[in-house]
Amino acid sequence: MKIAFLGPHASFTQLAAAQLFPDEELLPQASILDCFKAIESGEVVKAVVPLENSIEGTVSMTLDYLYKTPSVKIEAEAVMPIAHHLMIHPDNSIENIERIYSHPQALAQSFHFLDTHYKEIPKQDFSSTAAAAKFVSENKETAIAAVANQFAANLYGLKIINRNIQDFEQNHTRFIIISKQQGTYQNNKLETLGEKAGMLITLPEDHPGGLHQVLSVFAWRKMNLSKIESRTLKTGLGNYFFFINVEGPWEEVLHGNALKELESINANVDFLGNYKEFLLES
Ligand SMILES: O=C(O)C(=O)C[C@]1(C(=O)O)C=C[C@@H](O)C=C1
Structure with a gap:
């Protein structure tokens, strides 16, 4: 199986991809966009791209292409210590x-x-x-x-x-495995940190309490959010989409009903998958 990653050889993303896919063919790409394109075109089945860093925050390019490429979903997440x-x-x-x-x-x-x-x-x-x-x-x-x-x-x-010039000793980057399937990646050899669901949400129109309504869908069900990030839709100032992670193993009824309720308030949900989070070595 071919796996794309943000290259060239010896990028942090390759170090992550090599631990996630020790026996597969890893194909370096020139950019994060090229990783998405390689999946879309079928050149590769999966790709590994960075999503977020503990010092610098979200890798906005990855978030943008997740939004722009609805056929691409998340299979797993992996956290790796980073030393520069x-x-x-x-x-x-x-x-x-x-x-x-x-x-x-x-x-x-x-x-x-x-x-x-x-x-x-x-x-x-x-x-x-x-x-x-x-x-x-x-x-x-x-x-x-x-x-x-x-x-x-x-x-x-x-x-x-x-050596070790990162500004904070604790420096970790979260990578994701992306593909056209959701959450199918398994690995018994890596430590599992947890499970989560990922989704992209857009509100139908700007109105008072719009985001509050979306968040209350999770709140009253006691579903814990581990990440919420707003990102510009690029359709004009003040227009955003939201990337949301909900913690915990997927429970069909609870999560399914939450998604239905989001639909009923006209929120647009692109469900990226429920997947595991793994720990990698540096
Ligand atoms: O430049 C690399 O080596 C990458 O793999 C990209 C990347 C990132 O985009 O966050 C990955 C890990 C580090 O946080 C720094 C850079």
Whole structure:
């Protein structure tokens, strides 16, 4: 089975995908959008993409494409500890760094470190931490550095000049397995952290108490929400969709009735699946 992931090799997403699918063929993609497209076109059956980081928050691109691609659902979630290192080509020196490249999430997770120690040096977004590391390895004539992981340093032959530069010791990223099926992924070898259901909700029109009405559907049934995120619909300022996670194993009657009640108040629900959350190693 082919599994797409946000590449290139040695991205954090690959580290997650390799633990989730140790025996499958992993296909690197240039962007999160390409991972969704690979599923839609049938080139791959599943993909692994980042959803949320404990320091920097939601990976908005993933949320946007979940919304825009209703055929793509969530099969599982996996949480992995994240450690960032600053690295250069071994032929360069720390004194003459002129630019620092990385994925925007990694730059944001290391913002205070970079601002304290490399304030004057411009930072530039790259499609992934591993893509930044690869670029540094292929351009030794320019004095550039990348924020990436230990595997990227090893694979691309880079020298780590600062270790563990993330701003908070506790740094975890939540990845999701996406596919055209819901919640079918199982893995007895990984520790299971819990179960949850994921859904995207849009309100029919803006009216007082609209979100309150939606939340009360969960509240009076004592269904615990572990995440609620609003994201712009891109149809004008003030228009949003909501990503909601409801904790706990799926109970057909309770959850089914909640979904029916949401429909009855004209909320639009794209149910992404009920799935397990696994713990990965760094
Ligand atoms: O750039 C990478 O290596 C990725 O896999 C992406 C990503 C993300 O989008 O959050 C994954 C984990 C880290 O939080 C930093 C970057």
